[in-house]
Amino acid sequence: MEGKRSKVRMCCLCNQSRASLNRPKTLQQICRDCFYLSFENEIHQLIIDNHLFTPGDRVAIGASGGKDSTVLAYVLSKLNRVHNYGLNLFLLSVDEGITGYRDDSLETVHRNQVQFGLPLKVVSYKDLYGWTMDEIVKLIGLKNNCTFCGVFRRQALDRGAAFLKADKLVTGHNADDIAETVLLNILRGDIARLSRCSSIITGEDGPIPRCKPFKYTYEKEIVMYAYFKRLDYFSTECIYSPNAYRGFAREFIKDLERIRPRAILDIIKSGENFRISTNTKMPEQGTCERCGYISSQKWCKACVLLDGLNRGLPKLGIGRSRPGIGCKEENESRGVKSIESKQCGSLDF
Amino acid sequence: MQLTLEFGGGLELLCDSKKIHNVNVEQQNGEDKLTMKGLLSWVKTNLIKERPEMFMKGDTVRPGVLVLVNDCDWELSGQLSTLLEEKDVVVFISTLHGG
């Protein structure tokens, strides 16, 4: 290539503006405005086709201040206005009580509240469980802390949503997340989760149904959208998570995306098409005796963990006392790679 | 060549937590053209202070890192063979963070 840079390409949809990006989903070279439209319309269509909402619904948007939830809040509130969904939207944030990390991301959410004009509710571990993550880590160290956080967070969102009388909870889990989860469940032998994880709505029989409007949205597009629209989001690793690892599974998905971008959607399609044998024993759903949350055991996991903390027996409910199992946590605190990208369990839906 | 480089999505942590860098890139090997490939190796040597594997894999960026040259996806301009010009703005965003 000599002389000037290669010719400017025009958007293949409108042919009027310069193309700004290559959509991984469709391999189209499109301009920014066409991108915004396609991006937003696909999500709108998904919401309509799957009957995610009813007019009048109170919808809590799980907001962490990160890219997915920020873009979700922005797009959802825009679609709500433009297409008259008639929804009452608000932001729901969880404060785990991690100094330096959560403070900053919560600040972002507060800014979003102002920027997008959505009310915000913050639920804290302290209020719900009587412990902050800082306090827990002080007690148990850096091993197994992610276990606590993951379990507590999941319940915190549900409890926060219930407290606010929400009808639905939406989270920003994107196509890459769901593809990773499908793979992880195969790798870990979790057939129960495998059957649920590619559904766009989960927990319909539980306290609050959860939806994932970004189910088919590529992570790359979310970042592009946020970048072009100059949306404000926060992106730092949780300070308690081991340094410098990206799960094997996520790495694999990224390598895959590079060879064949549609593979991410293909994994989700496979997940949707898996038919689980009826012979397989699936756990029964009941409620926790202590707090009433859904559980397949007598006590839900959070109650078990809390009980341990409160009694000064923080190991209670962590793994099993068999050789080899502890190794996983050892590896994590030493920064050795694990198979999943988010140790905090936020991929569990 | 004067360039503005931006790091986002957590990549700034690899370069002293600084998001925007105004740099002057010296051409290597006496070549008068600077490609993205050349820029990447320059960045790796001069700006990335820790964990280079989070930024690059082989001679290209790690999968999951978006690259924009003047607000345009580098996939449209030939990725590594993209030619850079004076005063160009190159943005690197990592997509690998929770949200």
Add this chain to the structure above:
Amino acid sequence: MACNGAGGCQSGCYKDEEPTSDQPTASSETDSRSSSNLCIKCKLNDAISGYGGIDDGRFCADCFKSNLFGKFRFAVTSNAMISPTDKVLVAFSGGPSSRVALQFVHDMQERAHKNFEASRDRSLPVFGVGVVFIDETAVLPIPSHEMEEAVEVINLIVSSLSPPRKELHLVPIETVYSSDSTDGKERLIELMNAVSDPTGREDMLLCLRMLALQKVASEFGYNRIVLGSCISRIAAHVVSATVKGQGYSLPADIQYVDARWEIPVVLPLRDCFAQEINMFCWLDSLKTIKLSTGPSSSINSLVSSFVALLQEENPSRESTIVRTAGKLIPFHFNRIPEIVDGNVPLATRRRQKRYNLKSNESVSSESFCLLCNSPLDKSEIVDWSNHKNCKNSDTFYTSCCSSCQFQILPPDSTSMEKFYMHLPHSVVSRANQANNGNLKALREQIQDCLLSDGEEET
């Protein structure tokens, strides 16, 4: 009261679960001293280790070998894979898995032969065994001297596995065209060149390989094809099929038996790890061949490396993957069809009944991709009423699964026409069968409304 975390806890326990029940637990012996472990089976000799897999360090060499053969034999008997009247064709690539499969099939046959010789009435016949090797030099960049050497080695191996004597079939991949035309090799090359996606090319080759196997088996009177696919290979297939969007058809390819073909295909090494197989070859000095087929940039090789990496980190990974996929519903053709032949010994028929194998239901309840023969999911099944006046090649295209459409078949109608012309007749004729099947099914549905000739309307 602690959540045992078997993956079902709703309260969000996410831990990296390995279901406890069927996981082999480390015995107390191996916990103590890692340097000199006694074999846990015979407790006499030192255990061998270092080859990986979940049984690493538990058995001595002899017990290890008999354990491996035991897994093979169990798979064969519990799935009624081989009966005394069968004629079995072993697909031999020269690699360790098919080498071990061949060895074990031979050992079994040899034992049966000895019993036959020793028995007075000689009532129970010995099953026959043949070996087939497919020469793919027409489509893969294998150096010719390598192939020549390989053929020599294969001949030696097969002749050494005697008695009982086994016939060796060395066939070139272009044999799939041999009954259609004389320019098979050229057509094959044209066909492969029309596929641009590297993964598509590899998968296309797999389809052709199976076609060649079916052809040889059918021509020479074999009624079973044995593949050496082991857990490691199956685990990789589970992941790569998932990645290609084949979640619906995935269970069809990973069972012990695959009877959707004219000659059923069986996988007796399905419970064995690649690491164990390699160790076995090393222990018994079994010669294997590795042909240089060039570098691969396909999804299949990315997946293989990924799974191998995971297996290194966790030796039970491959078996977990296969066990998970094993919980997906298999298809009706994933079992040996019941034998109605009166010549089959009663014992065999009783064994089939005992293991609850039902008779072969009609296959028309599933539709199959015309190219790769995978069962089609709902979204891929075509409504034939709209496709009456299309070109044959277009009809063929729409009758294939979405994976083949994406990675193998050309996207536009003109190239598709050319591609269609280069397909072997055996593939093209599937289209006609499918069409006829559909017409028949359609007619059956409207049978009641049809007036027969000569009847008058009142």
